[in-house]
Structures are given as C-alpha cells and as structure tokens.
Amino acid sequence: MRISINPKWLRETSVKEIRELFKSDKQRMELVLKAKKAIK
Amino acid sequence: MANICDCTSGAKNLGQANCDAVLKSMNRVLFKQRLNADGSVPVIDFSGAVGTHDATWWETYLQATPLVNRYIVGTDVDDYEFEMQDREALETANKVEYKIHDGHIEVKYNVFGAKGASIDLYDRYKQLECGKWGINIIDDAGQLAGPINGTDMGLIPINSVQVKYGAQANSGTIAHVEISFRIPFTFNWGSVKLFQPNVAAGDLDLLEVMPIVPLVLDITNATDASADVDVTVFQSGSGFASGAGQSGQPQIGLAPANFTVTVDGVGATVATATETSDGVYTLTLAAPVATGNVIQIQAVATGFESNNDNYTV
Numbered sequence: 013m014r015i016s017i018n019p020k021w022l023r024e025t026s027v028k029e030i031r032e033l034f035k036s037d038k039q040r041m042e043l044v045l046k047a048k049k050a051i052k
Numbered sequence: 053m054a055n056i057c058d059c060t061s062g063a064k065n066l067g068q069a070n071c072d073a074v075l076k077s078m079n080r081v082l083f084k085q086r087l088n089a090d091g092s093v094p095v096i097d098f099s100g101a102v103g104t105h106d107a108t109w110w111e112t113y114l115q116a117t118p119l120v121n122r123y124i125v126g127t128d129v130d131d132y133e134f135e136m137q138d139r140e141a142l143e144t145a146n147k148v149e150y151k152i153h154d155g156h157i158e159v160k161y162n163v164f165g166a167k168g169a170s171i172d173l174y175d176r177y178k179q180l181e182c183g184k185w186g187i188n189i190i191d192d193a194g195q196l197a198g199p200i201n202g203t204d205m206g207l208i209p210i211n212s213v214q215v216k217y218g219a220q221a222n223s224g225t226i227a228h229v230e231i232s233f234r235i236p237f238t239f240n241w242g243s244v245k246l247f248q249p250n251v252a253a254g255d256l257d258l259l260e261v262m263p264i265v266p267l268v269l270d271i272t273n274a275t276d277a278s279a280d281v282d283v284t285v286f287q288s289g290s291g292f293a294s295g296a297g298q299s300g301q302p303q304i305g306l307a308p309a310n311f312t313v314t315v316d317g318v319g320a321t322v323a324t325a326t327e328t329s330d331g332v333y334t335l336t337l338a339a340p341v342a343t344g345n346v347i348q349i350q351a352v353a354t355g356f357e358s359n360n361d362n363y364t365v
C-alpha cells in the first residue's frame with residue numbers, strides 16, 4: 013500500500029478532523045497523523 | 053478556399069527567395085475537428101510577438117478541453133506519401149483541354165509502434181473516419197504548415213479518411229495502422245505557410261510534441277457516509293484480463309493532485325490517494341458522500357488523461 017497525501021489539505025485540517033475521516037481505517041489514520049506531525 | 057481565378061493578378065516572376073522555407077516530409081500530424089464546441093472555426097493564433105510562442109502557449113491547443121477543441125497529435129509517421137492528382141479537365145474535339153477543377157491531394161502513411169501498432173491504437177485512429185477533420189502538418193524540420201489568414205493559421209481540410217490495420221505477419225511485416233485521406237481540390241494548397249521553429253520561444257520544439265495516452269478510469273465503489281471512493285486507473289490498451297477486465301498497463305504512482313473530483317457538480321478535495329495495488333486507488337475525500345450524490349472523477353498526469361467517470365452513490 014502506498015499513500016499520497018494532499019499537502020494543502022494536510023496543513024488546513026486538524027488532528028481531530030483527520031481522526032474522524034479515517035476512523036474506520038487505523039493504518040491509514042496513523043500514516044496521515046504521522047505526516048501531520050512531521051509538518052508541524 | 054480554392055482560388056476561383058488566379059488570372060486577374062497579371063504575371064508573377066518565378067524566382068525563389070534565398071533559403072525559402074520548404075515543407076519537408078511529414079513527421080507529425082495535428083488532427084482537429086473542423087468546428088470548436090462553440091461553433092467557431094479553429095485557428096492557431098500567431099498574433100503574439102516573435103518569441104512568445106512557447107511550450108505553454110502551445111499547450112492551450114494540445115491540451116484544450118473539451119476534446120473537440122483539441123489539436124490531437126499523431127506521431128510515428130512513416131511511409132509517407134503525398135501526391136497531388138491530375139486536374140479534372142474536359143478535352144474538346146479541337147484537342148483543347150479545359151480545366152474543370154484542380155486535382156485533390158492523396159495522403160497516406162503508416163504508423164508503426166515500437167513493437168508494432170496495437171489494435172487499441174487502430175481503434176482510436178478510427179475516430180478520424182467520423183465527423184469532419186482538418187490537419188496541420190509538422191514536418192521533419194519542425195515546421196508547422198497550414199493556411200494563413202492574417203496572423204491566424206487555419207486547418208487544411210481533409211476528407212475520405214480511411215484507417216486500416218495491418219496485422220503482424222511472418223513475412224517481415226509488423227503490425228501497423230495505415231491512414232489515408234484526401235485534401236480536397238477546393239483547398240488552395242498555395243495558401244499554406246510554414247511557421248518556423250527559429251521564431252518560436254526557446255523551449256518550443258514541435259518535434260518533441262507527443263500524443264496524450266488515454267487512461268481508463270472506473271469508479272468501482274463509494275458508499276453512504278464514507279469519504280472513500282475506490283477507482284481503478286489503467287492505460288487504454290488491447291489486453292484483457294479475466295475478472296478485472298482492464299486493458300492496458302496500470303497507471304501507478306498517482307497522487308491527489310492528479311485527480312479532479314466533483315460531487316453533484318461541486319469540486320471536492322482529495323485528501324489522500326491510497327494505491328492498494330497497481331492502478332487500484334482509494335481516494336479519501338475531505339468530506340463523506342451521501343446516498344444519491346453523483347461523483348465524477350478524472351485523472352490527469354503528464355502525458356496521460358482519463359475519461360470523466362460518473363458514479364451515483
């Protein structure tokens with residue numbers, strides 16, 4: 013699996029919103045949250 | 053349009069300018085439908101100053117949307133033949149020949165792919181047999197040929213298009229597509245001018261112009277209250293896989309920026325694109341969709357463009 017993230021969306025979206033969006037897929041949620049953390 | 057009568061202009065001297073542009077063998081063809089979507093007649097606008105016709109300017113023609121407005125690039129021209137036919141004339145009892153009209157021009161060439169032309173390529177060339185088309189020619193010197201009206205370059209009209217497939221044979225023939233058409237006698241070949249690369253901007257090389265590879269995008273699943281939309285993206289091709297049914301190679305490595313998504317006609321943000329296997333993606337939108345929503349998705353990458361696929365949740 014390879015995930016590509018929209019950087020603009022990532023900047024403008026809160027951690028809470030990310031958790032809500034990916035609540036049914038923990039693996040992808042963790043990858044996106046990790047990317048969110050990396051740009052902070 | 054043909055010259056009704058060239059005889060009123062008096063005589064013309066027959067010297068040729070030093071190093072005058074000469075049309076070389078056809079290297080590429082730009083096929084264009086004779087009318088744009090809004091009914092206007094297509095022209096390439098050369099009103100800009102010398103040096104402004106760069107690659108970005110050129111893309112407005114080669115990547116125009118909808119497709120009816122696009123100059124569609126055909127490459128790999130080989131075995132090119134161009135022959136102006138004898139005029140149609142009437143010979144009287146006094147053995148005087150009176151011209152009825154000039155002869156038309158027969159054009160024929162073959163397209164061989166690197167490993168032979170595929171049936172899928174043939175199928176796409178067959179579109180030229182439908183509708184009314186015109187061409188501009190890119191020759192081996194990178195010059196662009198077409199009739200000029202002021203600073204506009206128009207299309208060379210074509211008709212009688214025939215597209216045939218030559219299958220691979222053991223006797224030294226490789227698979228190819230044969231394209232033939234006529235330039236009608238009503239077209240004044242003398243009106244054709246050559247746009248020369250030495251007056252283009254530095255980054256424009258018409259011999260580098262490449263055709264767009266069509267992608268087949270299929271939305272396979274989207275459900276109520278979920279932001280995930282599953283799509284497959286494959287290059288249009290002749291192959292067929294049992295079960296999946298996809299034809300060409302999978303289009304790998306696409307990112308959110310490669311997808312244009314609308315939900316009920318309103319643009320939607322693609323948050324992530326997850327490639328679960330080659331050419332198979334889950335797009336996660338910034339907001340969930342709902343039952344009854346109509347999702348439309350197109351994928352575009354450099355040199356590739358898909359259909360717009362629709363899916364009702």
